[in-house]
Amino acid sequence: MLLGCAMLAVAISAPRPDQKLPFVERCYVLGSVEQGVTNVVVQGVDVPVYKTGAWAAYVDVAEGENTITAVCDGPDGRSEATRRFTVAARPKPKAETANDGKPADPVQYKKLEYAGDFPRSHPSAKTPGELTVVVDPGHGGKADKGCISPHGWFEKDANLLLAEAVREELVKLGYRVVLTRRNDREIKIYDRPKAIYAVGGDAFISIHHNSPPLNRDASVLRYAAVYSWNPLGDAMARAIAKRMDDVQRSEMKSNGAMHANFAVIRNPEIPSCLIEADFITHPAGEEAAWDPVRRQKLAEAIAAGFSDWHKGVPE
Ligand SMILES: [Zn+2]
Incomplete structure (x- = not known):
């Protein structure tokens, strides 16, 4: 039996239904159409459609209730999708005297309670077979899906696919590899580095x-970056970012190795880094993340960068 109704040609994945956004004046809207349909109009404005059918629009929004409409003319006639969400009220300006004009106190980050104080020595004296790499696919489970792509795919799934490919490549180079998760399950943030x-x-x-902040244009923002917390992680992050850039350079810029205070990499004695491989909110980033050939190349680059760092290949 044929399906009783024509497939809905146009769909909106973000904002989520009934999502409550903080105060913003513009926000990105992500969605998809059947492949081959190219005339998507969001809030009266034509939006470019990528070959996968993904699109990203950037629209004006107002405080309170908003309704966004996307329309397209597909093979089955006109299709329309609407999405309702709310935007918080504009925050009141803070009183001038709040901090007396003095700079705010620096934020104190808590150290991982099970971590030691000192960096371990660089593991260059070990052979690959003596070295265990913990690869952590970010997010997971129902409550922590990460960001969402135009087709409504979740970051947690993209992370797991890339992490599994990285594991395979590191194993080929002789390393022992442990994944913090091998399926779709939730892991508490501090349990991730604890696995080491x-x-x-x-x-x-x-x-x-x-993914970009809500009030940035998702059809524009796309770059790769590798974050670390201390010099031990920074050397590894630089080596990995360099190899990733060889694969991604033709499509987007690399922000290279950057410093960040993310909880999972705030570990004084273990070389740690966090890779933001691409923006799955960008239609081309989504396509790259779900292309197995491209994913394989990126995984090879990440593994090669790790190996460069381990062997002490000069930059
Ligand atoms: Zn994430």
Whole structure:
């Protein structure tokens, strides 16, 4: 039997239904159409459609209730999708005297309670077979899906696919690899770096995909970056970012190795980094993340960068 109704040609994945956004004046809207349909109009404005059918629009919004409408003319006639969400009221300006004009106190970040104080020595004296790499696919489970792509795919799934590919490539190079999760399950944020101590790990690589702030244009923002917290992680992050850039350079810029205070990499004694491989909110980033050939190339680059760092290949 044929399906009783024609497939809905146009769909909106973000904002989520009934999502409550903080105060913004513009926000991005993500969606998809059947492949081959190219005339998508969001809030009266034509939106470019990528070959996968993904699109990203950037629209004006107002405080309170908003309704966004996307329309397209497909093979089955006109299709329309609407999405309702709310935008918080504009925050009141803070009183001038709040901090007396003095700079705010620096934020104190708590150290991981199970971590030691000093960096371990660089593991270059070990052979690959003596070295255990903990690869951490970011997010997971029902409550922590990460960001969403135009087709409504979740970051947690993109992270797991890339992490599994990275594991395979590191294994080919002779390394022992442990994944913090091998399926769609939730892991508490501090349990991720803790896994290093359970398995006697030597290095930690967390794998993520990025999304812009709500009030930025998702059809524009796309870059790769590798974050670390201390010099031990920074050397590894630089080596990995360099190899990733060889694969991604033709499509987007690399922000290279950057410093960040993310909880999973705030580990004084274990070389740790967090890879933001791409923006799955960008239609081309979504396509790259779900292309197995491209994913394989990126995984090879990440593994090669790790190996460069381990062997002490000069930059
Ligand atoms: Zn993430």
